[in-house]
Amino acid sequence: MSTDAPPRAAGFDLDRPWQLHPQVSVRPERFGALLYHFGTRRLSFLKSPALLTVVRELGDAPSAREACRRAGLTPAELPAYATALQTLASSQMIRPREPA
Amino acid sequence: MTLPLVEQFQYGLDAPICLTWELTYACNLACVHCLSSSGRRDPRELTTAECRAVIDELERMQVFYVNIGGGEPTVRPDFWDLVDYATAHRVGVKFSTNGIKITPERAESLAASDYVDVQISLDGATAEVNDKIRGPGSYATALRAMQNLAQAGFKGFKISVVVTRQNAGQLDDFMAIAERFGAQLRLTRLRPSGRGADVWDELHPTASQQRQLYDWLVARGEQVLTGDSFFHLAAYGDPLPGLNLCGAGRVVCLIDPVGDVYACPFAIHENFLAGNVRGPGGFASVWRDSELFAGLRRPQTGGVCQSCSAYDSCRGGCMAAKFFTGLPLDGPDPECVKGHGERALAAVGGAPVPRPFGNHSHRSRPVPVTIGRRPAGPGPARHRPDRACDENPLAGFRP
Numbered sequence: 001m002s003t004d005a006p007p008r009a010a011g012f013d014l015d016r017p018w019q020l021h022p023q024v025s026v027r028p029e030r031f032g033a034l035l036y037h038f039g040t041r042r043l044s045f046l047k048s049p050a051l052l053t054v055v056r057e058l059g060d061a062p063s064a065r066e067a068c069r070r071a072g073l074t075p076a077e078l079p080a081y082a083t084a085l086q087t088l089a090s091s092q093m094i095r096p097r098e099p100a
Numbered sequence: 101m102t103l104p105l106v107e108q109f110q111y112g113l114d115a116p117i118c119l120t121w122e123l124t125y126a127c128n129l130a131c132v133h134c135l136s137s138s139g140r141r142d143p144r145e146l147t148t149a150e151c152r153a154v155i156d157e158l159e160r161m162q163v164f165y166v167n168i169g170g171g172e173p174t175v176r177p178d179f180w181d182l183v184d185y186a187t188a189h190r191v192g193v194k195f196s197t198n199g200i201k202i203t204p205e206r207a208e209s210l211a212a213s214d215y216v217d218v219q220i221s222l223d224g225a226t227a228e229v230n231d232k233i234r235g236p237g238s239y240a241t242a243l244r245a246m247q248n249l250a251q252a253g254f255k256g257f258k259i260s261v262v263v264t265r266q267n268a269g270q271l272d273d274f275m276a277i278a279e280r281f282g283a284q285l286r287l288t289r290l291r292p293s294g295r296g297a298d299v300w301d302e303l304h305p306t307a308s309q310q311r312q313l314y315d316w317l318v319a320r321g322e323q324v325l326t327g328d329s330f331f332h333l334a335a336y337g338d339p340l341p342g343l344n345l346c347g348a349g350r351v352v353c354l355i356d357p358v359g360d361v362y363a364c365p366f367a368i369h370e371n372f373l374a375g376n377v378r379g380p381g382g383f384a385s386v387w388r389d390s391e392l393f394a395g396l397r398r399p400q401t402g403g404v405c406q407s408c409s410a411y412d413s414c415r416g417g418c419m420a421a422k423f424f425t426g427l428p429l430d431g432p433d434p435e436c437v438k439g440h441g442e443r444a445l446a447a448v449g450g451a452p453v454p455r456p457f458g459n460h461s462h463r464s465r466p467v468p469v470t471i472g473r474r475p476a477g478p479g480p481a482r483h484r485p486d487r488a489c490d491e492n493p494l495a496g497f498r499p
Contacts, residue, residue, distance in 0.1 A: 023214070025162060025164055025190065027114075027115065027162040027164070028114075029108075029113055029114055030108070030114075031105070031108040034113075034117065034164075036164035036165070036192075038164075038190075038192055038214055038215055039214055041165075041192070041217060043117065043164075045105055047105065
């Protein structure tokens with residue numbers, strides 16, 4: 001769902017809080033969104049509007065799982081979205097956030 | 101999750117991903133392959149205030165970064181102010197330069213910014229090869245700039261090389277230069293655009309050089325940047341990293357020094373002119389509403405290429421390369437790896453080809469500035485400005 005760095009073998013921790021990296025800009029597009037990281041100068045693509053909603057909810061939700069629920073994802077959809085989030089994490093587009 | 105991304109991009113985006121902005125036609129060099137036939141400043145170039153208004157618009161459109169070029173953009177007196185203005189408005193800047201203004205002090209300040217990237221142009225790994233294309237002394241200038249950036253701790257600046265028949269055998273040497281300065285190598289394709297139209301026949305890589313270049317790029321993967329410029333080589337087999345499509349008017353465009361918006365930096369011709377940023381609605385309205393761009397965003401037919409097994413990989417190649425070599429836009433690229441381009445060029449024969457739009461070349465090759473007395477006597481030549489920007493508004497005024 002996102003391009004650039006290959007997803008790592010390690011799973012994505014859906015149960016901890018995450019946030020968009022502060023140096024990342026998000027631009028909505030018809031297909032989803034473009035992300036640009038000013039630090040790494042890399043571009044990524046969110047290939048679904050639902051993934052954009054998840055990414056936007058990350059910073060406020062107590063966990064990534066909750067952000068996915070707020071975006072209206074079903075449990076069956078979660079594994080694909082966890083993989084996409086892992087790809088975003090490995091390219092530093094999102095990063096872990098300390099619990100409030 | 102409907103269409104593949106490449107399909108999505110064919111239909112255009114709300115704002116460009118990659119915007120090239122040529123700030124001036126003025127240049128201290130006179131490279132033989134210059135895409136924009138640069139040399140002399142155009143008196144109609146955008147003012148500082150107009151440039152800032154464009155940046156404001158790019159910020160609103162969320163264009164993440166602009167590729168600033170020219171001409172030599174750093175010779176504009178307001179260049180560094182405009183870079184600061186852009187980065188303060190969250191529009192990142194990558195600028196291309198021949199290195200003339202990259203002093204040790206400037207390198208220090210560039211190294212301190214996360215939002216500025218620098219691209220030094222070099223077209224030969226040796227002075228002998230480079231200076232034949234870019235002019236005497238240009239190799240030394242570029243290497244000095246690289247030295248200054250490396251010494252200032254600027255990591256990963258880009259060294260940008262246009263691949264030609266003359267330097268295609270130097271790829272490993274370019275790589276060694278990049279490693280020496282902690283830079284990243286970027287290779288791009290020679291286009292028959294601007295003054296490049298006049299030298300393309302002699303400079304464009306041979307078929308066997310193209311094949312070697314492809315293999316070399318495949319072996320290096322994402323280590324070497326290409327600006328997506330060799331997507332016509334995907335017809336050899338695996339695509340190179342990148343989007344692998346012609347982004348003209350879809351994800352890419354050019355703003356030229358006088359504010360004209362073209363479909364891509366290699367297509368400076370009235371057929372690809374979409375509008376001007378000075379028009380009502382500014383740049384955003386050109387990007388969103390121009391008829392030319394709307395046409396480019398409609399599904400394209402592959403023409404005679406449609407039946408080729410490689411069409412899905414190369415998509416017919418580069419629009420500008422076809423146009424300026426006189427080939428139909430819905431046929432093969434002049435450098436088609438299947439050889440269809442050579443046959444098409446032979447079929448066109450010596451028929452006249454479209455000429456690039458606008459020529460800003462120096463009227464004679466620039467010579468190094470020497471300090472000395474002006475020639476005595478007010479000869480008639482003294483009254484004729486030799487560059488457009490030399491014209492004083494009061495010239496010729498006699499009270």
